[in-house]
């Protein structure tokens with residue numbers, strides 16, 4: 254498992270963060286443009302508490318949330334109890350509890366797929382995708398001001414260009430997406446900064462932010478499973 258202290262230790266604050274993120278739905282729109290899931294089968298890998306499952310379920314035929322941390326998988330199950338097309342499985346990106354060629358979209362948002370080291374998950378996604386299906390990975394762009402600067406200060410060994418070179422070499426298309434995070438008040442904004450960054454960076458980020466909004470740039474990496482037959 255890739256350690257995820259923010260959502261593992263503070264799922265309630267992560268919920269506030271998810272509610273504040275991307276208030277104009279820029280990421281969802283770009284995802285839909287890249288691989289529309291209406292009437293299709295979707296898996297959300299590293300679904301956490303299942304925040305994004307109802308959004309997929311509104312149009313998909315079926316949605317499977319996969320989450321390795323059992324308490325979070327349980328929260329995701331509870332969130333979607335009244336949604337018959339949704340199921341949540343405890344499992345990981347490296348071993349998806351799904352049959353070969355059984356889904357049309359594998360989605361992962363800030364989960365497991367962080368560049369070098371995630372090859373096993375990419376191979377597994379290609380296994381479960383039907384020909385023509387897509388693996389869509391959403392992560393944060395650590396080169397963009399101001400959020401990216403805080404990320405780099407907090408994770409000095411994270412190399413955004415190495416991550417992009419990795420995904421490029423694996424045949425992913427890249428789109429950058431500028432979003433607005435909007436918090437109901439300063440206290441919520443500061444709580445969220447406090448679970449995303451160490452104390453020094455969180456304090457610097459709070460001091461450097463006026464008001465209750467942040468601009469945050471995401472990356473959307475998409476790789477399709479080929480449709481054609483491979484003829485040797």
Ligand SMILES: C[S@@+](CC[C@H](N)C(=O)[O-])C[C@H]1O[C@@H](n2cnc3c(N)ncnc32)[C@H](O)[C@@H]1O
Pocket residue numbers: 254255256257259260271298299300301302303304305319320321322325344345346347361362363364365
């Ligand atoms: C930052 S959270 C994001 C949760 C969710 N995607 C969201 O946007 O609300 C990262 C999630 O990835 C999960 N994770 C960690 N290692 C994983 C793995 N090997 N396979 C799948 N998910 C993993 C964590 O348990 C955590 O729930």
